[in-house]
Amino acid sequence: MTVHTPAPAVGTAPAEGPILMAAEGTAAFESHPRATTDPAARAAASTDRSGYEPATVPDAVVHAESADDVVAALRLAHEHRIPVVPRGAGTGLAGGASAHAGEVVVDVSRMNRILSIDPVEMIAVVEPGVLNAEVNAAAAEHGLFYAPDPASTAICSIGGNIATNAGGMWCAKYGVTRESVLGLRVVLPDGRIVSTGRRTIKGVTGYDLNALFIGSEGTLGIVVEATLRLRPRPVRTETLAAYFDDVEAAGRAASAITAARIQPSILELMDGPTLDAVDRAEGTHHRALGGAFLLAQTDGYGAHLELDAIAEAIAPFATSVHRAADTAEAEALVKARRDAIPSLEQLGRVSIGDIAVPRDRLAEAFKGLEEIAARTGVRIFSVAHAADGNLHPMIVVDPSESITEGPAKAALGEMFRLAKRVGGTLTGEHGVGLLKREWVREELGDTSLELQRAIRDVFDPEHILNRGKAL
Ligand SMILES: Cc1cc2nc3c(=O)[nH]c(=O)nc-3n(C[C@H](O)[C@H](O)[C@H](O)COP(=O)(O)OP(=O)(O)OC[C@H]3O[C@@H](n4cnc5c(N)ncnc54)[C@H](O)[C@@H]3O)c2cc1C
Numbered sequence: 432m433t434v435h436t437p438a439p440a441v442g443t444a445p446a447e448g449p450i451l452m453a454a455e456g457t458a459a460f461e462s463h464p465r466a467t468t469d470p471a472a473r474a475a476a477s478t479d480r481s482g483y484e485p486a487t488v489p490d491a492v493v494h495a496e497s498a499d500d501v502v503a504a505l506r507l508a509h510e511h512r513i514p515v516v517p518r519g520a521g522t523g524l525a526g527g528a529s530a531h532a533g534e535v536v537v538d539v540s541r542m543n544r545i546l547s548i549d550p551v552e553m554i555a556v557v558e559p560g561v562l563n564a565e566v567n568a569a570a571a572e573h574g575l576f577y578a579p580d581p582a583s584t585a586i587c588s589i590g591g592n593i594a595t596n597a598g599g600m601w602c603a604k605y606g607v608t609r610e611s612v613l614g615l616r617v618v619l620p621d622g623r624i625v626s627t628g629r630r631t632i633k634g635v636t637g638y639d640l641n642a643l644f645i646g647s648e649g650t651l652g653i654v655v656e657a658t659l660r661l662r663p664r665p666v667r668t669e670t671l672a673a674y675f676d677d678v679e680a681a682g683r684a685a686s687a688i689t690a691a692r693i694q695p696s697i698l699e700l701m702d703g704p705t706l707d708a709v710d711r712a713e714g715t716h717h718r719a720l721g722g723a724f725l726l727a728q729t730d731g732y733g734a735h736l737e738l739d740a741i742a743e744a745i746a747p748f749a750t751s752v753h754r755a756a757d758t759a760e761a762e763a764l765v766k767a768r769r770d771a772i773p774s775l776e777q778l779g780r781v782s783i784g785d786i787a788v789p790r791d792r793l794a795e796a797f798k799g800l801e802e803i804a805a806r807t808g809v810r811i812f813s814v815a816h817a818a819d820g821n822l823h824p825m826i827v828v829d830p831s832e833s834i835t836e837g838p839a840k841a842a843l844g845e846m847f848r849l850a851k852r853v854g855g856t857l858t859g860e861h862g863v864g865l866l867k868r869e870w871v872r873e874e875l876g877d878t879s880l881e882l883q884r885a886i887r888d889v890f891d892p893e894h895i896l897n898r899g900k901a902l
Pocket of ligand 1: 479480516517518519520521522523524526527528539559580581582583586587588589590591593594595596597598599600648649650652772773860861864897
């Protein structure tokens with residue numbers, strides 16, 4: 432391997448704590464069989480889908496093919512105090528997988544085997560680089576499914592999902608990633624391996640390290656294997672799309688479903704500007720039907736009865752309600768929601784907010800977002816996992832403009848304050864990463880933040896993993 436020694440550069444890894452790294456230390460990775468300094472590989476591993484563009488690229492990339500490769504990489508990093516960025520599929524939206532000069536990326540996307548599926552226990556054991564949709568395709572052969580299904584299901588990895596505690600459409604009913612991961616094998620920052628959790632549905636021996644790793648954004652260890660809980664595929668699903676004059680009416684309708692104690696398996700909302708973008712990209716005609724769209728799906732033996740109840744709850748707010756006649760129509764409606772982010776990416780550089788608010792305050796949150804757009808002059812498009820109160824306000828700027836400064840950054844800050852004002856949180860599922868770190872203390876408070884940083888120090892006293900991110 433030829434080793435590149437980076438020039439001191441603008442945009443190097445975010446400084447935090449003692450600077451332990453000497454750029455020359457990267458030479459240590461010469462001995463790693465899967466390391467490369469190929470410029471194209473380093474550029475490809477420098478960023479994610481957050482719209483953030485680092486000014487520099489990492490020094491090297493390790494394309495791990497086994498847990499042993501990860502162990503070897505972290506032993507080297509530990510010995511030479513080299514900061515490491517774990518990487519899955521690079522679809523993250525918080526800059527969590529972004530990497531700079533002075534850092535080495537450990538990319539686990541080639542560790543992509545489904546190791547086993549036990550259809551009786553309803554468990555899958557997988558490597559971290561397996562794509563979310565691939566787990567579902569394999570589970571489907573046994574009449575099962577894996578519930579946390581981000582809109583990025585076809586392109587994101589299970590390891591990344593675990594690191595961000597990803598959510599998705601079915602999480603309305605089945606919970607987020609944390610509710611579907613039974614056990615993990617993790618390589619710690621010093622190269623030791625730890626197993627967490629179990630294969631059983633219940634189990635309370637010891638502290639719940641499994642839950643701690645899930646959502647820790649790659650700051651505590653690198654996941655090299657996961658034991659996932661699968662669920663029986665529903666015997667029946669029913670789907671409807673409702674249209675509204677505006678997004679506030681759609682927000683009120685979503686809150687009415689929660690208030691009526693009905694449990695949809697999917698409840699997704701898109702505002703008018705997002706519908707316009709999807710129509711333009713996909714040749715569909717949703718915008719002509721209304722200024723906001725609510726997609727509801729129910730499942731199980733009583734799916735049709737639950738959908739009746741949803742239709743009744745939203746009737747006072749909707750201008751029209753369409754029940755999908757067959758699976759093809761239902762899939763087309765679900766696809767419209769999955770197309771939202773890629774459609775907006777065609778309009779410019781996208782920065783995606785991820786606030787979560789109490790479910791009875793959705794309409795208020797949408798109104799607040801419109802006010803933020805008017806005040807800051809940025810274009811904001813909104814979609815939401817409405818059953819979870821999780822909004823994704825998306826700021827779209829010209830590709831020449833930055834999302835980390837100027838009006839886009841001001842709008843992101845205002846979104847956080849809006850969430851806080853209505854009793855919500857900074858990030859529902861994408862994580863803090865690099866881009867939301869400055870608001871963390873305000874939400875967590877001094878005591879909680881200090882406690883969490885102390886926990887991080889136990890696992891990674893030298894801050895080798897994802898330095899300057901998450902906390
Ligand atoms: C079109 C689109 C739609 C999306 N929709 C959703 C959605 O509905 N719900 C949702 O939650 N997210 C969504 N996302 C965001 C993204 O797909 C998720 O955050 C996903 O979980 C990231 O997985 P990844 O494999 O791409 O991780 P990466 O981007 O590679 O990494 C994400 C974070 O995880 C860490 N990491 C990755 N692998 C490991 C590992 N093996 N061990 C330890 N740490 C690791 C990285 O260091 C980084 O901090 C969407 C993104 C796009 C582009």
